[in-house]
Amino acid sequence: MGLLNKLDDPYYGGGIILGTLEDVLNWGRSKSDWYLQFGLACCAIEFMAVNASHFDFMRFGCIPRTSPRQADFMIVSGTVTMKMAERIKTLYEQMAEPRYVISMGSCANCGGPYWEHGYHVLKGVDRVIPVDVYVPGCPPRPEALEEGMIKLQKMINEQAIFNKRKRLREAEEKEKSVSDVVLSQN
Amino acid sequence: MGELKKVDFEYSQLNSERMRLNVGPQHPSTHGVLRLEVELDGEIVTEVVPHIGYLHRCFEKHCENMTYPQVIPYVDRMDYICSMNNELPYVMGVEKMLGIEVPEKVEYIRVIFSELNRIANHQIAIATFGLDAGAFTPFLYLFRDREFILTIFEKASGGRLLYNYFWVGGLAHDVHPTFKEDIRWIVKRVKETNKEIADLLLYNKIFIERTANVGILPADVAINYGCSGPVARGSGLPFDLRKDAPYSIYDRFDFNVVTGRGEVGTVGDCWDRNIVRFHEIEESCRIIEQALEQMPDEGDVREKLPKKIRPPQGEIYSKAENPKGELGFYIVSNGKDKPERVKGRGTSFVNLSVLPEISKGYLFADLIMILGSIDIVLGEVDR
Numbered sequence: 001m002g003l004l005n006k007l008d009d010p011y012y013g014g015g016i017i018l019g020t021l022e023d024v025l026n027w028g029r030s031k032s033d034w035y036l037q038f039g040l041a042c043c044a045i046e047f048m049a050v051n052a053s054h055f056d057f058m059r060f061g062c063i064p065r066t067s068p069r070q071a072d073f074m075i076v077s078g079t080v081t082m083k084m085a086e087r088i089k090t091l092y093e094q095m096a097e098p099r100y101v102i103s104m105g106s107c108a109n110c111g112g113p114y115w116e117h118g119y120h121v122l123k124g125v126d127r128v129i130p131v132d133v134y135v136p137g138c139p140p141r142p143e144a145l146e147e148g149m150i151k152l153q154k155m156i157n158e159q160a161i162f163n164k165r166k167r168l169r170e171a172e173e174k175e176k177s178v179s180d181v182v183l184s185q186n
Numbered sequence: 187m188g189e190l191k192k193v194d195f196e197y198s199q200l201n202s203e204r205m206r207l208n209v210g211p212q213h214p215s216t217h218g219v220l221r222l223e224v225e226l227d228g229e230i231v232t233e234v235v236p237h238i239g240y241l242h243r244c245f246e247k248h249c250e251n252m253t254y255p256q257v258i259p260y261v262d263r264m265d266y267i268c269s270m271n272n273e274l275p276y277v278m279g280v281e282k283m284l285g286i287e288v289p290e291k292v293e294y295i296r297v298i299f300s301e302l303n304r305i306a307n308h309q310i311a312i313a314t315f316g317l318d319a320g321a322f323t324p325f326l327y328l329f330r331d332r333e334f335i336l337t338i339f340e341k342a343s344g345g346r347l348l349y350n351y352f353w354v355g356g357l358a359h360d361v362h363p364t365f366k367e368d369i370r371w372i373v374k375r376v377k378e379t380n381k382e383i384a385d386l387l388l389y390n391k392i393f394i395e396r397t398a399n400v401g402i403l404p405a406d407v408a409i410n411y412g413c414s415g416p417v418a419r420g421s422g423l424p425f426d427l428r429k430d431a432p433y434s435i436y437d438r439f440d441f442n443v444v445t446g447r448g449e450v451g452t453v454g455d456c457w458d459r460n461i462v463r464f465h466e467i468e469e470s471c472r473i474i475e476q477a478l479e480q481m482p483d484e485g486d487v488r489e490k491l492p493k494k495i496r497p498p499q500g501e502i503y504s505k506a507e508n509p510k511g512e513l514g515f516y517i518v519s520n521g522k523d524k525p526e527r528v529k530g531r532g533t534s535f536v537n538l539s540v541l542p543e544i545s546k547g548y549l550f551a552d553l554i555m556i557l558g559s560i561d562i563v564l565g566e567v568d569r
Contacts (some may be wrong), residue, residue: 048310081241
């Protein structure tokens with residue numbers, strides 16, 4: 001981590017961190033993510049295995065919460081049916097911002113093996129809620145989910161907290177100008 | 187100071203208002219996406235209405251559109267905790283329709299893997315039941331062993347949870363070279379853990395207080411509702427398809443059918459259902475040990491079959507003993523390479539139907555224990 005490396009650096013002196021407040025806050029946020037505990041289908045069993053002895057999800061700072069109000073992110077583990085989709089949307093809306101979603105397994109990503117004939121299966125949970133990290137597999141291995149968790153932590157680390165709207169606008173404008181240049185070139 | 191007056195009243199005569207409470211589908215102890223509509227009188231449960239369908243994944247629709255071998259992965263996903271056991275009745279049914287017999291070695295490997303998966307399933311059942319009661323340590327102990335079992339499955343089939351390993355006419359491929367040593371090691375390990383679990387959880391005073399005399403299921407009610415598996419055996423019914431209607435090669439092994447005896451409470455309570463699972467792990471270990479000794483080393487693992495499997499016109503009901511009870515598949519063939527219809531008789535669905543009957547009159551906290559002791563998997567309830 002950038003922050004911890006700075007502590008080791010002799011140039012900065014002992015115990016003094018020079019960095020932005022944003023870095024510190026993001027570092028803290030990414031290392032203590034509480035997740036909403038609920039299982040949907042087969043992936044939930046694999047998710048239980050991640051929580052158990054061999055893989056120990058808690059070392060990522062993830063603590064299960066049963067209420068969406070206390071959760072930072074949710075893991076959609078399994079097939080999302082039409083009947084369940086509205087519940088998942090409600091649960092997502094009940095979570096406090098900033099909130100994140102990990103979509104675990106093929107079913108939650110795109111419908112998986114139920115894609116073609118599953119008349120009651122939602123073809124991907126991203127049709128009802130925004131997804132940050134997709135973990136492929138049917139079901140994904142526990143290591144794959146841990147990789148997804150590291151991806152999410154990296155994402156949180158790079159997130160902007162202050163002057164968010166201004167920065168977003170700037171980024172948009174920059175992108176727009178780039179695309180304008182590209183268009184004019186064509 | 188006035189004197190206290192003695193008032194005679196019956197609790198049932200109190201005109202209290204009933205409350206309807208919604209449990210689930212997102213609830214940590216409903217074991218999936220089950221929704222329970224509970225009517226409460228104070229804290230006492232007066233009515234339970236299970237609402238299902240939150241995991242309906244269109245099993246029968248898929249079977250109409252898939253060829254016979256393509257159905258096997260969907261069969262896996264019905265009861266995803268014990269996929270090997272799910273594949274067995276389906277594969278046996280199709281083989282019986284085709285009129286083929288699988289090689290000796292295949293039968294033994296099938297039995298060994300089924301029993302190994304039964305152990306894994308019962309370990310999850312006991313672990314999550316302990317979680318419902320608030321015991322987290324046995325969960326970690328049991329999952330530690332389960333991972334080793336899954337490693338063996340992974341070596342043989344490539345999958346940790348869903349295998350697609352039993353194929354029509356044999357197996358997907360042969361087992362790995364260290365198969366026998368691995369299994370001998372894991373059986374030894376499972377037996378050791380079982381002793382620990384008995385001390386940690388099952389004969390724990392707190393656990394007994396919580397589960398004994400709770401959710402009593404009398405034998406006649408169990409028969410009326412069509413219960414099977416540990417739910418029926420916990421009520422003292424020695425009903426086990428491995429003994430009563432031996433399929434595959436189960437008639438060659440010596441094992442006991444474990445039934446509940448009311449050791450710490452009444453016959454058919456939550457504790458009895460759980461101790462049946464606990465002893466069944468030991469019986470499964472016995473079967474595996476016998477099968478390992480009898481198993482031939484040489485031989486093919488696949489019967490020669492045409493590329494497209496077309497069973498003759500007709501229908502069949504093929505059943506086997508799942509860890510949760512009787513799992514059956516009713517297969518109708520019209521002579522083409524796709525089945526006309528495949529209907530699964532889900533054990534969990536039948537066992538769940540007894541919940542409203544046995545949870546009346548208990549406290550709300552006991553309802554969670556009763557649901558945990560039935561051991562349902564929502565994938566099999568909704569299919």
